[in-house]
Amino acid sequence: MDSRLLWGMVDMLILDVVSRGPTYGYQIAQTVLSQSSGYFELKEGSLYPALHRMERQKLLTSYWEETQEGRRRKFYKITLAGQRALDEKRDEWARFSAGVNGVLGGAYGLA
Amino acid sequence: MDSRLLWGMVDMLILDVVSRGPTYGYQIAQTVLSQSSGYFELKEGSLYPALHRMERQKLLTSYWEETQEGRRRKFYKITLAGQRALDEKRDEWARFSAGVNGVLGGAYGLA
DNA sequence: ATATATACATAGACGCCTTAGGTAAGGAGA
């Protein structure tokens, strides 16, 4: 896929996944990959900086957990501000995709 | 709007408008603005570099015309390669928006 | 032993969009 399309979408996708309950980076990437039917491959170089950025912005909080097998995972929870940001981003996405489809459909005369 | 969302979309929107028939920069911006219900304000700093870039890539060709009032306009026509690129970008957009909606819809369990 | 999957992290490069500025002509209104 054209990765330039991802600009500004990574945050929304991450927030959306985290909004369903605490989860960690690797799992977020797997979820996004699976629910986009393999389309969105969140690269580590985008994923982790985005998580850190959103934590700085207080949209997420984090805590470490250790599994019984000895692997460490950094879990993220969405904050109230994060939930609000997600809602805004969803609205923004709706307007954006309607805008694109409006232009693309323009050839066939809709309005 | 969040302008980062525009990444990679400007070319598709321009190609789409030009594909309907020869037109010029200012008019393209007006068309996109109108058909996105005022949502997409193509800035000159994005529009003209994009037109030049796509002309370099042989997706568009251009010619100058002078109006009776003395204004000069640079008209653009889409090439065969441009039409193919547009078709690809439309497919890409369809997959992309389906992917986003797949992730966003994931909370309500679709697959 | 080696490879793969899990799991985190960072540095530097890249490229498009933005802001801001420039040129130039026409028409409207004071």
Place this chain on the structure above:
DNA sequence: TCTCCTTACCTAAGGCGTCTATGTATATAT
């Protein structure tokens, strides 16, 4: 006349998110 807005083109510099590449570390499978 002077000012302002619209039309119409163009470019330079800055910002910033994503990518590639790299590093660390453990567990499991071959």
